[in-house]
Amino acid sequence: MQEITTFSSVETESLGERLAKQLKGGEVIALFGGMGMGKTAFTRGLSRGLEIYDGVSSPTFALVHEYHGKFTVYHFDMFRVTGWDDLYSTGFFDYLESGGVLVIEWSENIENALPEDAIRIEIQQGGNENERIFHIEGIEV
Amino acid sequence: MRILAIDSSATAASAALVEDGKVLGEFYINTRLTHSQTLMPMIDNVLGCTQSELSSVDLFAVSAGPGSFTGIRIGVASIKGLAMARNKPCVGVSTLEAMAYNLELTEGTICAVMDARCQQVYNAMFHISGGHLERITPDRALSIEDLAKECENYTKPLFLVGDGAKLCYNNQWFKNLKAVLPPEPLLYQRACGVAKEALTVYEQGGAVTPAALMPIYLRLPQAERELKKRLKGEKK
Numbered sequence: 001m002q003e004i005t006t007f008s009s010v011e012t013e014s015l016g017e018r019l020a021k022q023l024k025g026g027e028v029i030a031l032f033g034g035m036g037m038g039k040t041a042f043t044r045g046l047s048r049g050l051e052i053y054d055g056v057s058s059p060t061f062a063l064v065h066e067y068h069g070k071f072t073v074y075h076f077d078m079f080r081v082t083g084w085d086d087l088y089s090t091g092f093f094d095y096l097e098s099g100g101v102l103v104i105e106w107s108e109n110i111e112n113a114l115p116e117d118a119i120r121i122e123i124q125q126g127g128n129e130n131e132r133i134f135h136i137e138g139i140e141v
Numbered sequence: 142m143r144i145l146a147i148d149s150s151a152t153a154a155s156a157a158l159v160e161d162g163k164v165l166g167e168f169y170i171n172t173r174l175t176h177s178q179t180l181m182p183m184i185d186n187v188l189g190c191t192q193s194e195l196s197s198v199d200l201f202a203v204s205a206g207p208g209s210f211t212g213i214r215i216g217v218a219s220i221k222g223l224a225m226a227r228n229k230p231c232v233g234v235s236t237l238e239a240m241a242y243n244l245e246l247t248e249g250t251i252c253a254v255m256d257a258r259c260q261q262v263y264n265a266m267f268h269i270s271g272g273h274l275e276r277i278t279p280d281r282a283l284s285i286e287d288l289a290k291e292c293e294n295y296t297k298p299l300f301l302v303g304d305g306a307k308l309c310y311n312n313q314w315f316k317n318l319k320a321v322l323p324p325e326p327l328l329y330q331r332a333c334g335v336a337k338e339a340l341t342v343y344e345q346g347g348a349v350t351p352a353a354l355m356p357i358y359l360r361l362p363q364a365e366r367e368l369k370k371r372l373k374g375e376k377k
Contacts (some may be wrong), residue, residue: 084361091211093258097152099173106226111370113259 002136005126012038012132013045019141020049024072026099027139030107030114033123038132039105042121046103047073058105063090072100078109087113142343145198145223147184149176149216150208150236151255151304156183157332158191158198162340164333171329176215178275184219196227200348202339204330205233206357207227207263207280209257213356221351230348232339235280237265239338240302240330244323245272250295252320253281254305260285261303263359266295282359289314304329312341 006012019029029046031039044056051086052069059065065075074095081087087110095102096115107114114120119138126133143160150303157167188195201224203216217233224231237238237253246253251267251274261284266277277295289312292299299320301309309315310322323326342348 082368087368088210088361089357091209094209094211096258097173097209098175109369112366112368 002134002141004134004136004141006132006134007126007128008130009038009041012041012046015134016045016047017049017123019136019139020046020116022139022141023050023071023101025101028096028102028104028115029118029119030104030111030118031123032107032121037123039123041107042123042134043075043103050101054141064095072098073112074098074100074102076102076104078104078106080108081106084113092137142199142340143190143193143197144200144202144227144336144339145184145195146332146339147216147220147240148178148180148204148236148330148332148335149180149212149219150204150206150330151212152209153329154212155330155332156178156180156187156189156335158193159333159336159340163295164336165193166296167331167333169331170172176212176347178249180215180219184223195223195306198223198227198229200230200339200343201230201351202232202234202335203354204236204239204335205355206236207257207282208236210358217354217356221354224354225351229351230343231354232348233353233354234338234342235265235333235357236330237263237280237303238267238274238276239334241265241267241269241274241304242334242337243327243329243331244269244300245274247298249298249300250277251300252292252295252309253304254288254301254303254309256305256308257282257359257361261361262278262288262309264288264305266292268296269300278360280357285309285312289318292318292320302328315360325354 040058050069052067067073122135124133147156153171155169158165166187201220203220255263265280268275
């Protein structure tokens with residue numbers, strides 16, 4: 001378990017970019033943390049680290065966005081997923097087999113379906129408004 | 142009777158053209174390429190290489206489930222479209238029954254299993270003797286452990302087949318049952334197995350219109366469990 005604090009959304013993006021350099025393809029990155037914690041900013045940085053310059057935005061309505069770079073990234077938002085049937089019909093289990101990198105916002109909602117070797121990143125609010133504490137498990141940044 | 146059959150229910154995909162039981166041609170690939178990129182070229186090639194016109198096909202067949210959500214939808218939608226354009230009948234078969242035909246030559250019990258993730262499988266059991274396949278259970282989803290316990294009661298030898306076969310074979314419960322793992326070429330569902338099952342269904346009057354062809358989803362047994370880990374004191 002690694003703990004890293006960022007002090008702005010720019011720093012959060014940089015952290016994502018650094019983590020991207022460690023990826024080998026096929027990883028599942030489970031993000032935990034509520035509204036405004038920087039999950040999308042982190043994913044934007046991570047995508048940039050994989051040479052993805054398409055607009056990265058939260059897939060709240062589409063459930064999953066697909067970006068192509070060094071690896072294909074499947075960016076999920078599980079906010080509205082409330083049951084196994086919902087999850088099955090997002091194609092989540094098929095994406096696990098795809099060899100791409102999965103980044104999952106609102107992993108809280110599907111915790112029992114996450115692979116055992118998933119990289120887990122929990123984001124908490126720090127002491128100041130723009131301060132975020134990242135608890136990272138499963139990879140060294 | 143000429144049947145065009147496809148399977149895209151899991152990682153592998155295949156397309157076959159079968160006439161009166163004879164496999165005129167079959168394409169099979171087992172890569173991580175998406176079915177939306179490979180299935181139509183395979184259908185096109187199996188027709189092209191056998192110098193057959195699409196209009197010569199009498200029946201369109203597909204493995205309609207269980208299987209991967211996107212895979213089943215791609216397969217069913219493809220067959221629906223082809224059959225609708227020609228106004229020909231369709232048959233959607235059980236993926237598990239189609240793969241059981243791989244082991245037609247064996248004697249004993251066939252345990253068809255597909256990986257449904259989280260230690261759960263899609264399964265159906267068949268008795269096989271003298272080339273005659275007899276279904277023992279309906280298609281269902283259950284845990285590997287429950288399946289193994291049930292398998293204690295069936296006639297041996299017990300043959301595994303499907304993309305969950307290795308998963309079960311490496312499980313201690315199945316090791317105790319001395320389950321048999323077939324060689325790789327016989328391990329996964331194939332379009333020619335889909336065609337074989339489709340002919341049986343057709344002869345029993347089970348063909349449907351393209352509009353009536355539907356995917357078959359099985360409810361996952363883990364649906365009984367919570368998907369979300371709840372925090373202490375949090376209300377349901």
